[in-house]
Amino acid sequence: MQLSGRDFAQRGWLYRLRGQEASLYALRVLVALGGAMGWCWSTGHMPWLVPLFLGVIASALAETDDNWRGRLRTLLITLAGFALVSFSIETVVHSPTLFALALCGVAFAFTMLGAVGERYRAVSTASVILALYTAMSVGASQQTIPHLVPVLLLIGAAWYGLLSVLWKMAFALRPLRMGLAQLYAELSDYMQLKASLFEPVRGLDVQQRRIGLAQANGRVVAVLNVMKERLLSRMQVGKIPHGELLHFLNLYFIAQDIHERVSSSHYHYNDWADELFHSDVLFRCQRVLGLQGVTCARLAEALRARKPFRRGVEVAHAIVDLEDAIAYLEQQGRTQWIRPLRSLRALSRNLTTLDAQLTLATGPLNTALLGDVTLFDASARSFADAWARIAKQLHLNSPLLRHAVRLSAALAAGCVAMQLTDPKHGHWILLTTLFVCQATYGATITRVVERIAGTALGLLVGWALLKLFPGLAMQALIAVCAGVVFFITRTQRYVIGTAAITLMVLMCFNQTTGAAYELIAPRLIDTLIGGVISAIAMLLVLPDWQGRRMNAVAANAVAASAAYLREILSQYTDGKDDDLDYRVARRNAHDADAALSRALHQLMQEPHWARRNVLWGQRILVLSHTLLNYISALGAHRGKLEGAAQDGLLMSSGEMAVKEFHAIATALRAQGQFEPGLPDSATCDAAANALEEHAESTPESLRALLNQLALICRQIAPLRHVAGELARVAKK
Known part of the structure; x- marks a missing residue:
């Protein structure tokens, strides 16, 4: 049967939807x-609908990728954390002072728990969210049954968790396929961008x-890091x-x-x-x-579509045309072309x-190992x-601690604002503060703007839909669909x-109280207040300006590249x-x-x-990334070479480069103090x-x-100069 162009488009849309992990996530929701x-x-x-819905949402926010056994263990830990938080908040919710202290304590403790690993970070964030969901539900509930709200929240969380575990049992390897598709798609984008450097244009930026x-x-x-964790699990x-x-x-x-x-990278692109x-x-x-980038993109699509x-x-x-072109240039015998052609x-x-x-x-890969399959497991092994x-x-230099203190202070200010404006129903101030207060200034301001715009849009659409569909059945359907879209x-x-x-x-509130219109104006005002509190907290409470940390982050990048270089040189012998x-070593260099x-x-x-340090930060990023590119070229061609171990100049130059890069990293951390007795820039250029x-x-x-090692040695002088300037500016 012939398919029309529209049929092909619709089928393509369905394939893309089925191939998106978010759509499958939404299906469970x-x-x-x-x-x-x-x-x-x-x-x-x-009347039980709202806490059940909120429990489902909190559990879905806490979901981490794992096999079904790991997902079950995480679910039990999540439910235990949820129970602790929910019953505790219910006990103190009617005392403004105790509630503020409990909420700030929960926010600080669970934020710091994120240091244990990514899995605990998701559970911690969801637990703090559930604390506020408990306060909201208890404040709005007219029920007299003791502890009903925490129980309903836990039932909703357990219900979604059960679906998640069953999904992991039925489709255990699907996240791997989707993750690999995303990985090869990102590789395709990287290849296309890298290809732009080969434009034979003089003065290319x-x-x-x-x-x-x-x-x-x-x-x-x-x-790559996400895929490693998925494979490990x-x-x-x-x-x-x-x-x-x-x-x-x-x-x-x-x-x-x-x-x-x-x-x-094998050469200077402008010189080529x-x-x-x-x-x-x-x-x-x-x-x-x-x-080759297009091939990666097509492979990604094939993985998504299981084709x-x-x-x-x-x-x-x-490739044949490229090799013929190089051979033709080599036949010309021009002296100035010898080095670039090599x-x-x-x-x-x-x-x-x-x-x-x-x-x-693109071939069968399920019958033989391609090498050592050991993966480094960085997860915590014990309580200790x-x-x-x-x-x-x-310590105060820790970005995580600063964020935990800042978030707790913002929530405390939110509690004060709630008591001054709407003590009974002003919890949306706290929810807004929690959701938009991010670890960095840029992310926080972006979230504040997006949160206010999204809230205004949702209230406007909600008002229109309430007018158009006054029936509760249709509103219930809209509520479910809206949760999925979220x-x-x-x-x-x-x-x-x-x-x-x-x-x-809005729709859920109308289902339980029939007074959704009364929620519209307070919801918008509370969002504005929460956004303002978060922005002020970001500016005044332990602000973590990146300019102050640039030298330390750059030091880690240079030191990791040096360790990568040392590991590569050992494989040539x-x-x-x-x-x-x-x-x-390779992963650490790219992570840094x-x-x-x-x-x-x-x-x-x-x-x-x-x-601070914008100009020098840009320069050291370019130099550090270029250094990593040159080292990666050595890694790409690595293998035992006859005579490499006996070549004194090769080994001494390689060791000198490694030591010099470590010295640059040390100087960055020490704000520009280079150790005495190290080779200067002229010596490195001479090498x-x-x-x-x-x-x-x-x-x-x-x-x-x-020749590749010579390119690496030529990075030492500019790195020393930029490291010195970056450290000098950091002292101001």
Whole structure:
């Protein structure tokens, strides 16, 4: 049967919806909310609807990705935390002073609990939210049954938790497939951005493009870390994975290798453009990498749709064309082209190997291991370990502690504002404060604006729908649908998500009291008050300006790159091995680079009067990311080389570079004080020149290593200069 264009579009839309994890998340919420609504309607217990709904929402917010056993354990911990918080708040809710103290204590304690790990961070945030849900429900409830509100909240939370556990049992590996699809999609975006550096245009603004690359690299690293945790939660200790799990594990390792190869740099891009301006060879490099990015995007779509993926021949032909173009230039015999063409040849080998990895990713991967499958588990192993992580954050330089104190102070101010405006129903001031008070200034101000806009939109739409659909049955359906929309949009479209949850509250309130119109004006006023309190708290209570931390974050990035370099150099003498130590060093380097990129992004969102180190922060991000690119190129080509261990200049220069980068990191932490006796910048440049001269008399394989190490050594002088300036500005 022939399908029309519209049918294809509709089917494509359904495929995309089915392939989005948020839509499946929302499906569970739909069943949970719909079930709670249906039970209340059928039994005549509509006054119980709001706490049941709020329990479902809190439980859904606390959900973490895990296998069904881990999800069950987390659910039990969540319910225990919810019970502790809910019954405690119910006891003190009618005493303004005790309620404020309890709420601030819960907010501080559970925020600090987030130091234990990502899983506990989600549970902690949801527990604080449930504390406010308890206060709201108790204040609005007309029930005389003791402890009814906490029990209903826990029933709603347990109901959603049961659905979540059953879902994990039925679709245990689906999150892995969706996560890998997202990972390869992010790799595709990174490749396309990296390909833009190969434009043979003189004077290309490489610095701005490298900043964009660093930000894109951070997104890839974030997804890699999420995938590692998902794989860890589904692998059994001491057992080799098999079947589809092994397939996904191998795809993850291939993505790691692709990421390392794509993040490699083999030469100065502007020098390539100047020296090879009249050739199309850089266009051919750009075409190969761009096509490989398209392949990653298509592989991501195939994973989402659970369809086999077969590669075309476009990339293979493009690689042949690139190699022919390089060979043609080599035949010209021009002296000024010798060094850039050697780097191009290394780049061509890297792209060819990268393409082989993409070919491997499209084939069967569930029958053999591609290497060491050990993954580093960073989760807390015991209560002592968990407490040690919390204790490590108990100092004023800790961003987590500062956020916990700031949030508690903002909630205390919110309690005062509630008592002054609407002591009985002003809990939305506290909810707004809790949701919009983020760890950084930029994120907080953005959330304040989005929260106010979303609330106003939700109230407007709610008023219109109440007029259009006065029937309670239709309003119940709207409430359930609004709750589902909230969970689909709450992370990516916060304005729409806020509007949806506002609409849901209006409809539920009308179901239980019939007085939804009375809620519209107070809800908007409370949102404005909560937003203002959060913004003021961000400015006055232990503000965590990123400019003050830039030197420490940069120090971590440089030190992690040095450790990565040392690990790579050892493999040129001992042989290539993708063991756990190597992968941890590589991950730490990319994590630190991503943290530096995030810090600079957050710095640019802060008020102009509070910004410090913007210029030097941008420069050190570019230099640090470029250094990581050069080191990644060494990692991409690593392998045992005959003569590498005996080459004195190679080993001494590599060790000098590692020590110098550690010295730069130490100087950044010590605000510009370099240790005496270390090589100066001129000595490091001389070492780079010596490496390039020595490379001319060595075999081709060793020559590429020496030239790449020379590029790394040339990063020392500018890094020393920028580190000194960054530390000097930090002292002011």
